[in-house]
Amino acid sequence: MHAAVTPSRRRRPLIPARWAPYVFISPFFLLFAAFGLFPLLFSIALSFHQWDPVGGVWSMRWVGLDNFTYAIARDDWLRKALFNTGWIALVSGLPQHLVALPLAWFLHRAFGRWRNAVVGAYFLPFITSTVAISLVFSSLFSKDFGLVNAAFATLRQVPVLGWLMPGQAIDWSQPGYTKWMISAVVFWRYVGWNTVLYLSAIQTIPPELLEAAQIDGASARQRFLHIVLPLLKPMVFLAVTLSLIGNLQLFEEPFILTGGTGGIDQAGKTAAMHMYAVAFMDGDFGTASAIAWLLFLLIAGATAINKRLLGARA
Numbered sequence: 001m002h003a004a005v006t007p008s009r010r011r012r013p014l015i016p017a018r019w020a021p022y023v024f025i026s027p028f029f030l031l032f033a034a035f036g037l038f039p040l041l042f043s044i045a046l047s048f049h050q051w052d053p054v055g056g057v058w059s060m061r062w063v064g065l066d067n068f069t070y071a072i073a074r075d076d077w078l079r080k081a082l083f084n085t086g087w088i089a090l091v092s093g094l095p096q097h098l099v100a101l102p103l104a105w106f107l108h109r110a111f112g113r114w115r116n117a118v119v120g121a122y123f124l125p126f127i128t129s130t131v132a133i134s135l136v137f138s139s140l141f142s143k144d145f146g147l148v149n150a151a152f153a154t155l156r157q158v159p160v161l162g163w164l165m166p167g168q169a170i171d172w173s174q175p176g177y178t179k180w181m182i183s184a185v186v187f188w189r190y191v192g193w194n195t196v197l198y199l200s201a202i203q204t205i206p207p208e209l210l211e212a213a214q215i216d217g218a219s220a221r222q223r224f225l226h227i228v229l230p231l232l233k234p235m236v237f238l239a240v241t242l243s244l245i246g247n248l249q250l251f252e253e254p255f256i257l258t259g260g261t262g263g264i265d266q267a268g269k270t271a272a273m274h275m276y277a278v279a280f281m282d283g284d285f286g287t288a289s290a291i292a293w294l295l296f297l298l299i300a301g302a303t304a305i306n307k308r309l310l311g312a313r314a
Helices: 017-046 066-074 076-110 112-127 130-140 147-155 175-202 207-215 220-231 233-248 252-257 271-280 285-311
Strands: none
Touching: 017 285, 066 285, 076 112, 076 175, 076 220, 076 233, 076 271, 112 175, 130 147, 130 175, 130 252, 175 233, 175 252, 207 220, 220 233, 233 285, 252 271, 271 285
8 A cells, every 4th residue: 555645836936927027138237227327326426515535435525516617617628628529529530431421332332242241341340449559649649750750741842742741750749730640640540430320231232222323323422312312311310429429439549649647738639638637636526516417417418409400400
C-alpha cells in the first residue's frame, strides 16, 4: 500500500506578477535619477546659491538672482566667450551644411555600391577621439614645423596663387587666427556627420520622382534644386538644430587647441570653457550653474529661431 502523496505547495513569487515589468525597467530609472535628474535639479538650485564645495552641502548660502545678475551685467569674459562661441558656430557651422548637402547628392549619384565605403571615410573624423584630433591639428598648425604653414610656403611660389598666400609663417596662437584654427578643426570633424544625415535622407526619396524628372529633361542640378532640396527640409532642420546645439556647447576642441586657457587674450575661449573655468578654477559653482542655464536659454532661443525659419515649412 503506497503512502499518500501530498502535492507540493506552489512557491510564492518573490514579487507580484503585476510589479515584475516595473522591477525590470527600474535600473534605468534609478540610474537616470542618480546621474541625470538629480544633477539637473541640483544645478538649478545651485544657480541661486553661493557655495564653497569644501564646506559641504550645508555651506550653501541663498543669493537669489545675484549669480545671474553678475553673469549678465558684470562678467566681461562671459560676453567675450559668447562672442567667440557665436563666431565659431557661424564660421564652422554654416559651411558644414553648404558642403555636406551637395556632397551627399554627389555621393548618392556617383559611387553606387562603393558609396558606403566612401561615406565611412567621411564619417571617420566624427567617431575619432577629440583629444587625438586636437593634438594632431595642434601639430599641423604649428608656426615653425606645421604642415599648414609649409603648404602656404609652397603655394607662395606659384605665380598665380602667390599673392593670395600670407607673406610669412602664421602664428596661429595669435588672437587674429585662433578662432580660424578652431573653426577649421570643427568643420573638418563634423562635415562628414552632416553628409551622412543628408545622404540617409536622400536615399528615402522615391527614385520614381527623380527618374520622371530625368525623363522630362531635368538636369542633375535641376533635380537637386527642385526635387531633392525641398524634400530634405525636415532633415535640414534637424541637422542645423544639431549643429546649433553642438557649436554653442563647444568645449573639447578649443580647450585642447588653446591648452585649456582660451589662448592669448582669451581669443579661443568658448562659453562652455568659461563655465568650466568659473567652476573648477575660480571655485564659484553658483555662478557657473547660472552660466549653464543662461547658455541653455541661448540654445533654446536659437533652436526656436531655427524652427521658425526652417521647421514651419518642413
